[in-house]
Amino acid sequence: MSHQEESSIRQRADEVEPNALRIDTDRAEQIIEALNTDLANAYVLYHQLKKHHWTVEGAEFLELHVFLEEAYEHVEVGADLIAERAQALGGVPVSGMEALSDRATVEHEGEDVYDVRTSLESDLAIYGDIIEDLRDHIELADNLGDYTTKEILQHDVLKKVEEDAHHIEHYLEDDTLVLEEATH
Secondary structure (H helix, E strand, O other), X not given: OOOOOHHHOOOOOOOOOOOOOOOOHHHHHHHHHHHHHHHHHHHHHHHHHHHXXXXXXXXXXXXXXXXXXXXXXXXXXXXXXXXXXXXXXXXXXXXXXXXXXXXXXXXXXXXXXXXXXXXXXXXXXXXXXXXXXXXXXXXXXXXXXXXXXXXXXXXXXXXXXXXXXXXXXXXXXXXXXXXXXXXX
Protein backbone atom coordinates (compact mmCIF):
# COMPACT_ATOMS: atom_id res chain seq x y z
CA MET A 1 0.00 0.00 0.00
CA SER A 2 1.24 3.48 -0.76
CA HIS A 3 1.31 6.37 1.71
CA GLN A 4 -2.47 6.37 2.19
CA GLU A 5 -3.78 5.31 5.56
CA GLU A 6 -5.89 2.19 5.86
CA SER A 7 -8.52 4.26 7.65
CA SER A 8 -8.93 6.62 4.68
CA ILE A 9 -10.21 3.93 2.28
CA ARG A 10 -13.81 4.71 1.31
CA GLN A 11 -14.42 1.59 -0.78
CA ARG A 12 -12.28 -1.43 -1.53
CA ALA A 13 -11.70 -2.18 -5.20
CA ASP A 14 -13.37 -5.59 -5.02
CA GLU A 15 -16.48 -4.42 -3.16
CA VAL A 16 -19.82 -3.50 -4.70
CA GLU A 17 -21.95 -1.07 -2.76
CA PRO A 18 -25.71 -0.62 -3.09
CA ASN A 19 -26.62 1.83 -5.83
CA ALA A 20 -29.36 4.39 -6.39
CA LEU A 21 -30.20 2.73 -9.72
CA ARG A 22 -32.03 -0.09 -7.93
CA ILE A 23 -30.00 -2.81 -9.55
CA ASP A 24 -29.45 -5.36 -6.81
CA THR A 25 -25.93 -6.16 -5.71
CA ASP A 26 -25.84 -9.66 -7.23
CA ARG A 27 -26.73 -8.36 -10.70
CA ALA A 28 -24.55 -5.28 -10.29
CA GLU A 29 -21.53 -7.45 -9.41
CA GLN A 30 -21.88 -9.44 -12.64
CA ILE A 31 -22.23 -6.31 -14.75
CA ILE A 32 -19.35 -4.52 -13.02
CA GLU A 33 -17.14 -7.57 -13.58
CA ALA A 34 -17.93 -7.42 -17.31
CA LEU A 35 -17.46 -3.65 -17.44
CA ASN A 36 -14.07 -3.89 -15.74
CA THR A 37 -12.98 -6.44 -18.32
CA ASP A 38 -14.14 -4.08 -21.07
CA LEU A 39 -12.30 -1.23 -19.38
CA ALA A 40 -9.07 -3.20 -19.08
CA ASN A 41 -9.29 -4.31 -22.71
CA ALA A 42 -9.93 -0.72 -23.78
CA TYR A 43 -6.72 0.43 -22.14
CA VAL A 44 -4.66 -2.33 -23.74
CA LEU A 45 -6.03 -1.26 -27.12
CA TYR A 46 -5.56 2.43 -26.25
CA HIS A 47 -1.86 1.97 -25.46
CA GLN A 48 -1.25 -0.14 -28.55
CA LEU A 49 -2.97 2.40 -30.83
CA LYS A 50 -1.01 5.19 -29.15
CA LYS A 51 2.22 3.26 -29.78
CA HIS A 52 1.32 2.80 -33.44
CA HIS A 53 0.43 6.50 -33.73
CA TRP A 54 3.91 7.34 -32.47
CA THR A 55 5.79 4.84 -34.65
CA VAL A 56 3.90 4.71 -37.96
CA GLU A 57 6.07 5.43 -41.02
CA GLY A 58 5.81 5.17 -44.76
CA ALA A 59 3.90 6.62 -47.68
CA GLU A 60 0.59 6.55 -45.77
CA PHE A 61 2.15 8.07 -42.64
CA LEU A 62 0.00 11.18 -42.31
CA GLU A 63 -3.37 9.54 -42.92
CA LEU A 64 -2.59 6.65 -40.57
CA HIS A 65 -1.08 8.95 -37.96
CA VAL A 66 -4.30 10.99 -37.88
CA PHE A 67 -6.56 7.90 -37.98
CA LEU A 68 -4.71 6.21 -35.10
CA GLU A 69 -5.01 9.35 -33.01
CA GLU A 70 -8.76 9.48 -33.64
CA ALA A 71 -9.03 5.75 -32.87
CA TYR A 72 -7.27 5.95 -29.50
CA GLU A 73 -9.37 9.01 -28.63
CA HIS A 74 -12.52 6.98 -29.41
CA VAL A 75 -11.26 4.21 -27.13
CA GLU A 76 -10.56 6.70 -24.35
CA VAL A 77 -14.08 8.18 -24.57
CA GLY A 78 -15.58 4.66 -24.45
CA ALA A 79 -13.38 3.71 -21.50
CA ASP A 80 -14.58 6.76 -19.59
CA LEU A 81 -18.23 5.83 -20.21
CA ILE A 82 -17.56 2.26 -19.06
CA ALA A 83 -15.74 3.37 -15.90
CA GLU A 84 -18.44 5.86 -14.96
CA ARG A 85 -21.13 3.21 -15.42
CA ALA A 86 -19.25 0.72 -13.21
CA GLN A 87 -19.05 3.39 -10.52
CA ALA A 88 -22.76 4.27 -10.88
CA LEU A 89 -23.59 0.59 -10.30
CA GLY A 90 -21.72 0.68 -6.98
CA GLY A 91 -18.40 -0.69 -8.18
CA VAL A 92 -14.86 0.56 -8.47
CA PRO A 93 -13.55 0.90 -12.01
CA VAL A 94 -10.31 -1.01 -12.52
CA SER A 95 -7.52 1.54 -12.91
CA GLY A 96 -4.06 0.46 -11.79
CA MET A 97 -1.62 -0.77 -14.41
CA GLU A 98 -1.18 -4.18 -12.78
CA ALA A 99 -4.93 -4.59 -12.24
CA LEU A 100 -5.65 -3.56 -15.84
CA SER A 101 -3.12 -6.07 -17.12
CA ASP A 102 -4.49 -8.85 -14.92
CA ARG A 103 -8.09 -8.13 -15.90
CA ALA A 104 -7.61 -7.74 -19.66
CA THR A 105 -8.48 -10.63 -21.94
CA VAL A 106 -6.46 -9.14 -24.82
CA GLU A 107 -2.70 -8.73 -24.98
CA HIS A 108 -0.58 -5.76 -26.00
CA GLU A 109 1.87 -6.70 -28.75
CA GLY A 110 4.85 -5.54 -26.68
CA GLU A 111 7.46 -2.85 -27.03
CA ASP A 112 8.96 -3.80 -30.40
CA VAL A 113 8.06 -1.75 -33.48
CA TYR A 114 6.57 -3.65 -36.40
CA ASP A 115 5.86 -2.74 -40.00
CA VAL A 116 2.59 -0.89 -40.58
CA ARG A 117 0.67 -3.89 -41.93
CA THR A 118 1.69 -6.12 -39.01
CA SER A 119 0.81 -3.37 -36.54
CA LEU A 120 -2.64 -2.86 -38.05
CA GLU A 121 -3.26 -6.62 -38.18
CA SER A 122 -2.44 -6.76 -34.46
CA ASP A 123 -4.84 -3.88 -33.80
CA LEU A 124 -7.58 -5.56 -35.83
CA ALA A 125 -7.16 -8.79 -33.84
CA ILE A 126 -7.64 -6.90 -30.56
CA TYR A 127 -10.62 -5.04 -31.98
CA GLY A 128 -12.19 -8.38 -32.97
CA ASP A 129 -11.76 -9.83 -29.47
CA ILE A 130 -13.16 -6.67 -27.89
CA ILE A 131 -16.16 -6.70 -30.25
CA GLU A 132 -16.98 -10.27 -29.22
CA ASP A 133 -16.66 -9.43 -25.51
CA LEU A 134 -18.81 -6.31 -25.87
CA ARG A 135 -21.54 -8.28 -27.61
CA ASP A 136 -21.51 -10.85 -24.78
CA HIS A 137 -21.64 -8.07 -22.18
CA ILE A 138 -24.49 -6.31 -23.98
CA GLU A 139 -26.45 -9.56 -23.83
CA LEU A 140 -25.54 -10.01 -20.15
CA ALA A 141 -26.72 -6.51 -19.26
CA ASP A 142 -29.94 -7.04 -21.20
CA ASN A 143 -30.58 -10.41 -19.52
CA LEU A 144 -29.99 -8.85 -16.09
CA GLY A 145 -32.37 -5.97 -16.79
CA ASP A 146 -29.69 -3.26 -16.94
CA TYR A 147 -30.91 -1.55 -20.08
CA THR A 148 -28.79 1.56 -19.59
CA THR A 149 -25.55 -0.43 -19.53
CA LYS A 150 -26.80 -2.29 -22.60
CA GLU A 151 -27.45 1.03 -24.33
CA ILE A 152 -24.08 2.52 -23.36
CA LEU A 153 -22.17 -0.55 -24.54
CA GLN A 154 -24.21 -1.02 -27.71
CA HIS A 155 -24.63 2.52 -28.99
CA ASP A 156 -21.81 4.50 -27.41
CA VAL A 157 -18.99 1.94 -27.30
CA LEU A 158 -19.55 -1.00 -29.68
CA LYS A 159 -20.70 1.16 -32.58
CA LYS A 160 -17.47 3.21 -32.54
CA VAL A 161 -15.29 0.13 -31.97
CA GLU A 162 -16.85 -1.58 -35.00
CA GLU A 163 -16.45 1.54 -37.16
CA ASP A 164 -12.75 1.83 -36.33
CA ALA A 165 -12.19 -1.89 -36.87
CA HIS A 166 -13.86 -1.56 -40.27
CA HIS A 167 -11.53 1.33 -41.18
CA ILE A 168 -8.50 -0.76 -40.24
CA GLU A 169 -9.85 -3.57 -42.38
CA HIS A 170 -9.90 -1.14 -45.32
CA TYR A 171 -6.33 -0.03 -44.65
CA LEU A 172 -5.27 -3.67 -44.83
CA GLU A 173 -6.78 -4.29 -48.27
CA ASP A 174 -4.34 -5.04 -51.11
CA ASP A 175 -5.57 -2.24 -53.37
CA THR A 176 -3.51 0.96 -53.13
CA LEU A 177 -2.68 4.09 -55.08
CA VAL A 178 0.91 3.94 -53.88
CA LEU A 179 3.08 2.72 -56.74
CA GLU A 180 5.85 0.29 -55.96
CA GLU A 181 9.15 1.18 -57.50
CA ALA A 182 10.20 -1.35 -60.14
CA THR A 183 13.35 -3.27 -59.26
CA HIS A 184 15.81 -3.82 -62.05
